[in-house]
Amino acid sequence: MKILALNCGSSSVKYQLFDWQRKEVIAKGMVERVTIENSFIVHEVPGRETFRQEHECPDHKVAVQLILKTLVGAAHGVIKDISEVSAVGHRVVHGGEKFASSVVIDDAVLNAIKEMQHLAPLHNPPNIAGIEAAQAVLPEVSHVAIFDTAFHQTMPKHAFTYPLPYEWYEKHGVRRYGFHGTSHLYVSKRAAAILGKDPADCRLVTMHIGNGVSHCAIKGGISIDTSMGLTPLEGAVMGTRCGDIDPAIPAFIMEREGLTALELDSCLNKKSGILGITGAYTDRRDVIAAAEKGCERSRLAIEIEGYRLRKYVGSYAAALGGLDAVVFTAGVGEMSPLVREKTLEGLEFLGIHLDHEKNRQTMTRKRETIITRADSPVKVIVIPTDEELVFTEDVAAILAGTYTDHMHFEYSFSRRDFARQAA
Numbered sequence: 013m014k015i016l017a018l019n020c021g022s023s024s025v026k027y028q029l030f031d032w033q034r035k036e037v038i039a040k041g042m043v044e045r046v047t048i049e050n051s052f053i054v055h056e057v058p059g060r061e062t063f064r065q066e067h068e069c070p071d072h073k074v075a076v077q078l079i080l081k082t083l084v085g086a087a088h089g090v091i092k093d094i095s096e097v098s099a100v101g102h103r104v105v106h107g108g109e110k111f112a113s114s115v116v117i118d119d120a121v122l123n124a125i126k127e128m129q130h131l132a133p134l135h136n137p138p139n140i141a142g143i144e145a146a147q148a149v150l151p152e153v154s155h156v157a158i159f160d161t162a163f164h165q166t167m168p169k170h171a172f173t174y175p176l177p178y179e180w181y182e183k184h185g186v187r188r189y190g191f192h193g194t195s196h197l198y199v200s201k202r203a204a205a206i207l208g209k210d211p212a213d214c215r216l217v218t219m220h221i222g223n224g225v226s227h228c229a230i231k232g233g234i235s236i237d238t239s240m241g242l243t244p245l246e247g248a249v250m251g252t253r254c255g256d257i258d259p260a261i262p263a264f265i266m267e268r269e270g271l272t273a274l275e276l277d278s279c280l281n282k283k284s285g286i287l288g289i290t291g292a293y294t295d296r297r298d299v300i301a302a303a304e305k306g307c308e309r310s311r312l313a314i315e316i317e318g319y320r321l322r323k324y325v326g327s328y329a330a331a332l333g334g335l336d337a338v339v340f341t342a343g344v345g346e347m348s349p350l351v352r353e354k355t356l357e358g359l360e361f362l363g364i365h366l367d368h369e370k371n372r373q374t375m376t377r378k379r380e381t382i383i384t385r386a387d388s389p390v391k392v393i394v395i396p397t398d399e400e401l402v403f404t405e406d407v408a409a410i411l412a413g414t415y416t417d418h419m420h421f422e423y424s425f426s427r428r429d430f431a432r433q434a435a
Contacts, residue, residue: 013031013032013033013098013099013408013411014029014030014031014032014038014091014096014097014098015029015030015032015097015098015099015100015101015403015404015407015408016028016029016030016097016099016100016101016146017029017030017100017101017103017400017403017404017407018076018079018100018101018102018103018142018146019102019103019399019400020072020102020103020138020139020141020142020143020145021135021138023044023045023046023047023048023138024042024043024044024045024046025042025043025046025072025075025076025079025142026040026041026042027039027040027041027042027043027079028040028400028403028404029083029090029091029097030400030401030404032098032404032408035424036058037058037400038057038058038090038091039055039056039057039083039090040056040400041053041054041055041056041079041082042054043067043069043075043078043079045069046069046071046072046074046075047069047070047071047072049068050066050068051066051067051068051069051075052064052065052066052067053065053067053078053079053082055082055088057088057090060088063082063087063088065082071141071145072138072141072142072144072145073141073144073145073148073149075145076142076145076146076149077145077149080094080097080149080150083097094150097150097153098153098154098411099153099154099155099156099407099408099411100146100150100153100154100155100156100407101114101155101156101158101403101404101406101407102117102139102142102143102146102155102156102157102158103139103158103160103194103399103403104125104136104139104143104157104158104159104160105132105135105136105139105159105160105161105191105244106128106131106132106135106136106159106160106161106189107125107128107157107159107160107161107162108124108128108131108161108185108189109165109185109187110124110128111124111157111159111161111162111165112162112165112166112417113162113415113416113417113418114156114157114158114159114162114406114407114410114415115156115157115410116154116155116156116157116410117143117147117155117156117157121157122140122143122144125139125140125143125157126140128185131185131189131242131243132243132244134281135244143155143157154407154410154411156403156406156407156410158194158402158403158406158407159193160190160191160192160193160194161189161190161191161193162193162418163190163193163194163196163197163228163235163418164188164189164190164191164193164196164228164235164238166234166235166236166419167188167190167235167236167237167238168236171188171236171237171331172187172188172189173187173188174186174187174188174241174242186242187242188238188240188241188242188246189240189241189242190226190228190235190238190239190240190241191224191226191238191240191244192220192224192226192228192240192342193235194399194402194403195218195220195341195342195397195399196218196220196226196228196230196235196238197402197418198395198397198398198399198401198402198423198425199218199220199339199341199395199397200214200216200218200228200230200233200339201423201425201426202380202395202425202426202430203216203218203337203339203393203395204216204233204426205425205426205427205428205430206380206382206393206395207336207337207391208428209336210233211232211233211426212232212233213232214230214231214232214233214336214337215230215231215332215333215334215335215336216228216229216230216231216332216335216336216337216338216339217229217230217324217325217328217329217332217335217337217338217339218230218339218341219321219324219325219338219339219340219341219345219355220341220342220345220397221248221321221340221341221342221343221344221345221348221351222251222342222343222344222345223250223251223252223294223343224244224250224251224253225239225247225248225249225250225255225342225344226238226239226240226244226247226248227239227247227248227321227324227328229328229331229332230332231332231333233419234419236331236332237328237331239255239324245280245281247324248317248320248321248324249285249286249289249313249316249317249320250285250286251285251286251287251294251295252281252282252283252284252285252286252287252288252294253280253281253282253284253285254280254284254285254288255285255320256320257280262276262280265279286299286313286317289309289312289313289316290302290307290309290310290313291309293310293313296344296348296350296351297348299313299314300314300348300350314350314351314354315354317351317354318351318353318354318355318357319354321351321354321355322354322355322356322357322358322359325338325355325356325359325362326359326362329362335362335363335364335390336390336391337390337391337392337393338356338364338390338391338392338393339392339393339394339395340352340355340392340393340394340395341394341395341396341397342397343377345394346375346376346377346394346395346396346397347375347376347377348375349371349372349373349374349375352371352383352392352394353366353368353371356392362390363388363389363390364384364388364390364392365384365385365387365388365389366383366384366385366388366392367383367384367385367388370382370383370384371383374394376394376396377396378396378432379396379432380393380394380395380396380432381393381394396432398425398432401424401425402423405423405424409421
């Protein structure tokens with residue numbers, strides 16, 4: 013059985029083909045600039061050179077067709093016929109309150125996802141386009157939705173309810189939902205295994221730090237709080253998103269600058285965060301390089317990000333009633349010793365004692381590493397995330413009829429003897 017995982021963004025489609033019998037990734041890649049001119053595919057197969065091809069993709073259906081054509085192509089393919097694909101797992105960013113676990117997509121599920129577009133107007137529409145495109149190209153196979161928000165549906169009501177007119181929640185669904193759920197699920201299961209504990213006995217803060225950033229307080233194996241809210245705009249400082257700000261600022265700037273609501277929303281999502289502070293950069297490597305050359309705004313961006321990340325560790329430690337471990341994951345979390353160091357600065361009082369040399373040497377997306385000293389009561393672990401493996405295992409279990417939900421289903425990566433596949 014071969015399972016295709018698709019992650020459709022507004023202008024890209026990421027994919028991974030997994031051989032379930034052999035338990036290995038046989039191909040992965042991305043189509044970029046979908047719906048934009050000069051689109052292309054980058055296709056990776058273990059043991060082969062990376063393949064890149066220019067191909068115009070005016071919509072997601074063409075992009076999915078290009079992926080399938082590449083997977084079966086004589087020169088760069090990995091399967092003989094598209095009929096070898098048994099199922100497709102689709103990332104869906106927002107599932108609202110209707111979905112607390114992965115589900116097979118039928119007309120009712122697809123319509124429900126469409127009804128929630130207003131909760132994630134930047135994310136759900138391309139997810140829907142990808143689902144419909146894949147269903148058109150692969151109409152005979154099962155399609156499964158894996159929701160970013162599902163993992164966080166365990167949050168208690170006092171954690172997800174905003175102090176706003178309650179009818180906004182009742183009428184419009186205004187509440188905290190949280191995102192990056194599959195990433196938080198994966199690394200929390202791995203952290204428990206690395207600690208040699210049952211997830212039910214762990215108190216964890218998981219920090220997904222990439223261009224998008226979210227944190228999660230996990231107690232007893234479930235999410236009890238998370239930093240992103242109704243949308244992925246709330247929470248930490250991000251590459252281009254502002255995160256937490258005074259809610260009076262948008263109205264103030266709209267009046268002073270004469271901006272429309274859409275213009276202001278675009279500014280908060282696309283022109284703020286690290287980009288807004290530095291005026292030039294979103295990639296933390298560029299920010300660090302500029303800071304080393306004396307750029308004061310880049311130095312300021314580093315200090316702001318570290319300070320705000322540190323506050324989340326402290327606040328979530330209070331919410332959890334203590335800590336067993338802090339986990340860093342995603343591009344920046346896995347690859348930036350400086351961001352990790354700034355985050356953990358001064359947290360010795362919580363029982364976190366960083367091994368600075370281990371931290372400096374840890375810059376990999378392949379290996380799990382504890383970067384605290386042996387005598388540190390609270391461990392800090394760098395764990396490369398693997399959201400696609402969550403997609404794949406959910407799909408395989410649903411097809412086999414063994415899937416329940418993340419609280420009761422045993423993932424392969426939750427076992428202590430799990431060995432991460434070499435990239």
